[in-house]
Amino acid sequence: MYDELKYWYLRDHKLFWTLSMSQIKQLCIITGFKKANKGEIIYFSNSDVPRIFLLKKGSIKIVAVDEEGNETIKDIIQKGDLFGELTLENDAQSNEYAKVLSDDVAICSFLMSDFENLLLQNPSLALSYTKFVGLKMKRIKNSYVNLISKDAKTRLYQFLKDWAEKEGKRTENQVVIENYLTQNDMAQIICTSRQTATQLLNEMETKGLLVYNRKEIIITDITKL
Structure with missing residues (x-):
């Protein structure tokens, strides 16, 4: 076997x-x-x-x-x-x-x-x-x-778009990603501080661009990233 x-x-x-x-x-x-x-x-x-x-x-x-x-x-x-x-x-x-x-x-x-x-x-x-x-x-x-060549905000948006394309489940323009990364992981990936990554994610939530929790990330409209 x-x-x-x-x-x-x-x-x-x-x-x-x-x-x-x-x-x-x-x-x-x-x-x-x-x-x-x-x-x-x-x-x-x-x-x-x-x-x-x-x-x-x-x-x-x-x-x-x-x-x-x-x-x-x-x-x-x-x-x-x-x-x-x-x-x-x-x-x-x-x-x-x-x-x-x-x-x-x-x-x-x-x-x-x-x-x-x-x-x-x-x-x-x-x-x-x-x-x-x-x-x-x-x-x-x-x-x-x-x-x-890009600032932290642009790098985060690009990372989320790439992640959504590779692993996200899309329904029309909404994409759900299984979240196995901590905010510190994301910060390391885009080469910024954890505080900056957290601030940027919070700003995206405030603008209604995404819903973030430990289990999943919901991008409400992928075309707006």
């Missing part, structure tokens, strides 16, 4: 569609499967045994820590996304960790060395992986450009 679960999780991911049934089963032999609960830290970038992770269920935040100990949310990982040592290089200077945001998550992982060997054996998978990582790095780069 355990191996079958891993098998179907991998087979379902678009990155591995180019592999045959036998190759997927071979891949399952080197795959670690893990479940984790909300608040659990599941990855440190300076690990002695670097891994690549594939998220199959739930949400995770990647937090970067600078030399002074300040934390910034670098990325929010969703179902089907990859994280870990994606460049296939163990960067000793990198200091980040992954923490579970949702009630529970399911993760597949590979030793970086095993995954490198797999890519060497399967050129089509290597090409798919290169494109996959390239698009991910481009998205992260674009998010940093937006942080530099």
